[in-house]
Amino acid sequence: MADDGTFVADAGQIQAGGGATGSVADHVRNISEQYTAVMRWDPQNPPWGNDAGGRQFGASFGGHVASLRQGVNALYNAVNSAADLTLNSGKKFQTAKDDALTNVTNAGGGKGSGRKGSGR
Numbered sequence: 001m002a003d004d005g006t007f008v009a010d011a012g013q014i015q016a017g018g019g020a021t022g023s024v025a026d027h028v029r030n031i032s033e034q035y036t037a038v039m040r041w042d043p044q045n046p047p048w049g050n051d052a053g054g055r056q057f058g059a060s061f062g063g064h065v066a067s068l069r070q071g072v073n074a075l076y077n078a079v080n081s082a083a084d085l086t087l088n089s090g091k092k093f094q095t096a097k098d099d100a101l102t103n104v105t106n107a108g109g110g111k112g113s114g115r116k117g118s119g120r
Contacts (some may be wrong), residue, residue: 027056
């Protein structure tokens with residue numbers, strides 16, 4: 001918003017913001033995939049063993065791993081959605097601007113068009 005209360009939207013900058021946000025989402029997805037790969041184990045042969053203590057630890061630890069993985073996936077989905085919404089907003093602002101300029105030009109008020117029928 002400009003100081004005089006005028007709303008100004010730079011569609012290209014908004015779309016660039018969507019692209020940058022998409023890059024953050026991609027980074028979060030990569031972290032999630034790495035976490036999933038590192039935290040994978042064979043349930044029949046877990047690294048903490050299959051004795052009573054190992055089973056107790058595994059039951060607790062496995063739940064925390066799954067919760068964190070779900071949280072990171074939710075973060076990716078949220079950031080990715082924000083990127084899509086931002087990019088689409090920029091596209092819609094550009095379309096609105098283009099339509100407005102076309103309407104002004106067609107009505108004879110566009111830059112350099114002069115007034116229709118004015119003989120200039």
